Amino acid sequence: MPPDLRPANGTGEPGWAGGLRKLYNSVVDEPLPDSFKDLLKKLDDSDDA
């Protein structure tokens, strides 16, 4: 089996594929930074533009 199709740890997928999702989910799971607190206000303000 070519290296890119080799399952890792018996999960049926290469190790990096889980790593990619883990990387993505690590950002999804982060609390929104403070800079986002004003977003609602910006949304309202954008109506006035």
Add this chain to the structure above:
Amino acid sequence: MPDRIQGSPEDESFRKELLTVLPHLRAFARGLSGRSDFADDLVQEAAIKAWTARERYQAGTNMRAWTFAILRNHYLSELRRSRRQTDLDEGAVERMLVMDADQEGPLHLGDMEAALQKLAPERREAVLLVGASGFSYEEAAEIACCPIGTMKSRVARARADLARMLDGEAVAVEVKKRRAG
């Protein structure tokens, strides 16, 4: 909320749905750009664009796909406008490539991130949409404005590239090539 004017029920529903996709937009933007500050700016600007275009959104359809397409288009126009380049950490890539080929340890997220940023932009986008965000090929093709066959091909190439960079045997090959070069 007392500090803002209550909109129509449709607007409130849209706003609520928009806020729920923000974490996903952040993850997509971070993966695309490789820079957290730039990514957060992109997300906020894309959210505002989505809000101002909310009348074009059909309630009950895929808010995530719709906003991802807005973010993607905004990202591309920002790149064209400012020629801003991602800050690829060459050192991190180098460290990744010289990892022991027999290393069985867990894959570090930093290595994954560096490998992702080393992909060609259209392949990075493709594997983020399908491999990380969980979109179907059809949805991803729609977001990236390309035929579905092109999307499948980009994802396959991105996967092969990542495997080559991150799988132990391929890492050894890369190291040998570098040493030979």
